[in-house]
Amino acid sequence: MTTRALLVTSSILGDNGQSNALATHFQQQAAARDGVAVTHRDVVANALPHLAIEELGAWQTPADERTTEQQALAAHSDELLAELRANDVLVLAVPMYNLGIPSQLKAWFDRVLRAGETFRYTENGPQGLIEGKRAIILAARGGQYAGTEFDSQTPHLKTMLGLMGISDVEVVFAEGLNMGDAHRDAALKEAFQAIDQLVEAL
Template identity: 70%
Template sequence: MTTRVLVLTASILAENGQSKALADHFIDRAGARDGVEITHRDLVADELPHLGLAELGSWQIPAEERSDEQRELVARSDALIAELHDHDVIVLAVPMYNLGIPSQLKSWFDRVMRAGETFRYTENGPLGLVEGKRAVILAARGGQYAGTEKDTQTPHLKLMLGMMGITEVDTIFAEGLNMGESHREAAIKEARQAIDGLVERL
């Protein structure tokens, strides 16, 4: 049985980004396993525009009534949602920018979190429609934030994933990367070891 993994990277530092380095380590290890297929989407190199009213509005128009421009706008979101559904594991490699997630990653979430497509509203609140998936968060941070009120990333990501129905989420942190060379090396080593252990369970 094949396990299909979608890896999303969002570092503006490209190959110099620590979150990208964690993603590369994951790809190297997971890609070496039999029965694992990996798709990598770089949300900086292939950047999505911020969601605007024209695109949002196009989702609300019946397919047969859309203009050519509206069909093109809808196709962008449809393709990303299809890609999400087509994979078993979603890996988010996430740097921390000003205590939040990169805007490039937010633009991806803005396209895949669509009412009626990946979740629907009920009298009891939102119900996720993306089933049978698990997610992995690879978080690289200059300081130490995990488990504190300054870690706005982790709950935000888990809430968005959970709203779509993805509730099985593993989180691996590489923290304190700007707090001295020895601290950085130890944190990266620990994160890579955690990735190795997680890959064994794919």
């Protein structure tokens, strides 16, 4: 049985991005294993515009009543939703920009967090509609923030994933990457080892 993983990268630094280094290591380890297939979506290379009212309106219009323009707008989200549903594991390689996630990744979330598609509102609050999936967050940071009040990124990501119904979330931190070569190398080595263990368990 094949485990299908959707890898979403969001670094603006390309090959120089440390979160992309984590993503590349994940891909290499997955490729070396039988039974793991990885689909890669780079939301920087294939950037989405910020969500606008026209696109939101397209989602809220019945599919058979959409104009040609609305069909094209809705297709962005529909494609991402189909990709998400087709995979068993969601892997997010996330750099920290100004204590938050990249705006490109937020644009991706804005299109997969859709009422009626990945969650619904009930009298007891929102209910996730994505079942049986897990997520892995590969977090690269220049400083050390995990477990401190400055890490608003991790709870934000977990909350958005939880809204969809993905509550099984593992986080691999590579921190202090701008705090000297020795610190960076040690942090990356530890993160790579953690990734190895996660891939082995897929």
